[in-house]
Amino acid sequence: MSKSIFYHAGCPVCVSAEHxxxxxxxxxxxxxxxxxxxxxxxxxxxxxxxxxxxxxxxPNGNVLHINFGASLADVKG
Amino acid sequence: MSKSIFYHAGCPVCVSAEHxxxxxxxxxxxxxxxxxxxxxxxxxxxxxxxxxxxxxxxPNGNVLHINFGASLADVKG
Incomplete structure (x- = not known):
């Protein structure tokens, strides 16, 4: 893959980091x-x-956690 | 300013994120x-x-903390 993927959950911290x-x-x-x-x-x-x-x-598969919006456990609910 | 600034402290997490x-x-x-x-x-x-x-x-002054290598307190020692 040549693109990065930005995962978020719509939280304010997420939206700011997305921008x-x-x-x-x-x-x-x-x-x-x-x-x-x-x-x-x-x-x-x-x-x-x-x-x-x-x-x-x-693109090389490394994960960069950027600031903190929510844990994956919280997203899973 | 038009460039971003990446601050690190030489730790393995820092070097990986820098790359x-x-x-x-x-x-x-x-x-x-x-x-x-x-x-x-x-x-x-x-x-x-x-x-x-x-x-x-x-460049617009936002801080993105990327993963976690060391606290600033630890760097200050």
Whole structure:
């Protein structure tokens, strides 16, 4: 994969970080996934190693947890 | 300012995140500051709102704490 994936859950911290990441790396370089809404992708986020949102998975598969909005456990509810 | 500033302290988590950030946003778009070595810049990091490293301060002044390497208190020692 050549794009990064930004996972979030719609929280204020998530939205702020989303704006910053899009500004920094460019809208066309990142797919945005809201796992609070698109719950079918929670498993994919978990498999990538994400433990909290917002988080960015880089093209080489590294996870960058950015600030702290909510734990994945909280998103799963 | 138009560049981001990446503050770190030389820890393994910091170095890994530095590589990811440089790859994502480009070497020429980010200044790298090691506050473990350049201790005169710890105050500047603190004033920007950084509480742990690694952290990125965006051109508009937002702080993105990325993963967790060390608290600023630990860096200050």
């Amino acid at each position: 910053d990441i899009v500004n920094l790396i460019g809208q066309d370089q990142v797919d945005i996934v809201n796992i609070g809404e698109d719950r079918s992708r929670i498993g994919e986020a978990e498999a990538a190693g994400i433990t909290s949102v917002p988080a960015l998975v880089t | 990811d950030i440089v790859n994502l946003i480009g070497q020429d778009q980010v200044d790298i500051v090691n506050i473990g070595e350049d201790r005169s810049r710890i105050g500047e990091a603190e004033a920007a709102g950084i509480t742990s490293v690694p952290a990125l301060v965006t």
